Amino acid sequence: MTAAAGVGLTVNGDPLTLVAGPGATLLDLLRGAAQLTGSKRGCNSGVCGACTVLVDGRAARACLMLAADCAGRDVVTVEGLDGDPNAAVLGEEMAKSGAVQCGYCTPGIVVALTDLFRSAVEPPDAEAVRHWLGGNICRCTGYVSIVEAAVRAGGRCVGSEPGLPAQ
């Protein structure tokens, strides 16, 4: 494509055709045409993790995917996790721990942890959570409460209640 073109993809279960300019990323598409501003633009270069979404069931950096290369893909943003049982448990535990400060990193962390809970075979310990979240930066540096909440939520989610069907 040379000019703006329609990209057909599924976002949070809805089949959409969104207009993307050349060089636009999936993050541009989500925050712009799709009006889903849960995914945050932090570094725009794949370092901070604030734009983490699920693409074809796997955690992805929305800022590192060309929109036009997402044709036919299945994208789930933090908005699409509304109703996901693992995300609900995580939300409860994060509120209990005070794991949200300015909140900018929170959507990316919720998506990344939901991916972890869905794929883990046993509840992750603090070290596993820290390793998994290595690519999600919290500039408020509130890591201790985030990790605490994630470990407690993982204990409740992994290997007990089934979350979304395995991809």
Place this chain on the structure above:
Amino acid sequence: MQLFHPTTIDEAVTLLAAHEEARCIAGGQTLVAMLNLGLLDPPALVSLRKVEGLDRLVRHAGGGVTMGAAVTQAALAAAGLPGALAVLCEAAQQVAHPAIRNFGTVGGALCHADPAADLPPAFVAADARLTAVGPTGERSLSAGDFFVDYLTTALAEDEILTAIHLLPPPTGSVGAYYKFARVDGDYATVSVAATLTLEGGVCRAARIVLGSCAAGPLRLDAADEALADTRPDGKAVARAGALLQEAAEPLADMRGSAEYRRRIIPGLVARAVEAAMAKSEARS
């Protein structure tokens, strides 16, 4: 910027040749970041995402492996390759973060040829052979000859890396990747990829390759020979480490000064060799 989606290698090669300064894009985990930062503005991109079979990892009878250039780093990390080839999986496990590895490809990381990246030294240590396809046909080159300079490979502008081949690892071979980085998921300050072929505790052949210590992966015949036909003990390993230290020409950046990097080389070589040896002991 035009974006093309060829479905065959031939089609991709034709598109690449037809558009001056066009680039290939696979996972895009480095390339899109460079586009976003304005470091790169190619008139055309040839996406390899829909090229049939390019994401396949094939295990041959006897232990050899062929992987398409678009195999993801996550797939390689989880492949559980045997013997010396474990060095590839260990390196892939330490590339950036899970979301990056899910889409970042092996071929992309090799073609970007960042001297601080994890996969280039590992593929040199595993003595991989790479297949490149261009308008005049296919050619094969060793991983050692592939890395030419900072961010520069032996690929011609109209060539595409399509596959990576690994011979069956020798009986008794082990591999390990030891990465020293300031924080989890960062580029290496210094990394060491090591493969050893052991026979009753004696090292018959070794390939020790440094990352982040030169314009590309750094391997020295003399250092590998220093380990050959020894029980890789303190003295032989120290000799290999000293030779590599002498040959290293690291850059200074926020991850460490050149002098600091040079200084930690022998210690990290020792840790990598020790990690590889430990696997051999665990096996026997």
